[in-house]
Amino acid sequence: MQIGSVKKQTACDAAVAMIGRYIRENKLEEGMRLPPETELAEQLGVSRNILREALQHYRTLGIITSAPKTGAAVARLLPENPYGNYLPFLESAQEAVLPELAELRYAIETGAARFMIAGATPERLARLEKLAAELDRTVVNDRRIELDSEFHAELLRLPGNSLFDGLIPLVVDFFRKLRPEPRTELSRERAGREHRAILATLRTGDAAKLQQLLGSHIEHYLAETKTAFDNRNKGKQSC
Amino acid sequence: MQIGSVKKQTACDAAVAMIGRYIRENKLEEGMRLPPETELAEQLGVSRNILREALQHYRTLGIITSAPKTGAAVARLLPENPYGNYLPFLESAQEAVLPELAELRYAIETGAARFMIAGATPERLARLEKLAAELDRTVVNDRRIELDSEFHAELLRLPGNSLFDGLIPLVVDFFRKLRPEPRTELSRERAGREHRAILATLRTGDAAKLQQLLGSHIEHYLAETKTAFDNRNKGKQSC
DNA sequence: TTTCTTTAATTGTAGTACAATACTACAAAT
């Protein structure tokens, strides 16, 4: 277990936190204004420079906009703004627990089955083959999880759709959070069998079957993680 | 057709763009350093203040870290960091074209079918019912699209999984981008029929059928958008 | 070798000054 590093909070970080609290506590809604920079800086006890860096944080996230004379205001979430719109997604991705991740994985991978087949190229299939083979002869759990993660990431790359690609971190995160769970010899063997079946079906091009295979493959996790999660939360955590 | 507003780019925005290009073009990888602030500021022709605001942008996104003496460096993408990991997703979500969005919608909605049924409550079903009814008696295209968008957003809320909720902007974005496409009387009638079928199946709880219905419902868009997109790109754009 | 000390590079922070912008009000013109 690694020790977390303590890094001193900068004035800017503090300002960011204070501004965030300010927005939340005052329930500032779309279009409502923040105090002028000079005033806000004085209130928070930082220079205007630093305050502006803190504001930039929220500008980047699309939470506020600012303009001369008008001042900073809580932004209307424009459709063009990627960060603002997907902020809830980013937050829930951060806090997501295994069962939630498993559900989304199930949805995306089974739903993408037909596009995987459509986009399968010999090179990608070869790479998948290699990953599956290495996974078969690997016993170290951490390495296995890494390979499994990469196998499924590669599956999501098959469609050649950048949106699917972009969601790969979800899969990675899933496996990362899965890591502590113990795996049985049985589940290892089953995983290998299922991976081979998935590969074979990718080759034959049977979309319905691939979907069914991916579904039942993840379904195991769905059940496993749910119980694992439940058990873990039975012993209530301290600290 | 509305006129787009012109907003002048600030020096900070420009700096952000330049730094981004710098990182990409030099293929800066994890741990590699940026020039010191004074140097970088001079190179970009902005003051150190402004440069720091630009750097704050990337700090917020978790792309860089900075420390005294060491300087700014491309960050190791920590699994905990939501922004950094999902940055490619955010970027592609921003630039995604209709066919890509349609594919992801297809995957998520069909894949989530069984969770929709599991999470369907009478209240939510009633809300869906109301939306479908209003959609049926609405003819104005813009309003129809709005309602359709909300109907599908509500579908994604059924599972009660915050990750699905977080992806709702994708659906909204899809319909936003679909807006200019002309719809026929026929497609309107079909949409109504399909929405009613989806609702009925949510009530009976037949997951396989729901999945099939959602699939064919979106499938129309899949085909439509593909051709619409192709046609639109035939006439090459000027400006 | 290990540990302490010094040094120097770099970020972190504060303050001042002024330019640029855009809201507001009001005058002028059609």
Add this chain to the structure above:
DNA sequence: ATTTGTAGTATTGTACTACAATTAAAGAAA
């Protein structure tokens, strides 16, 4: 009466200077 021009002004945008705080790395001491 409605539109168009104009000035006033609050606020952000930007630049510059100065110094404090931090820390990696080199050097000195044990």
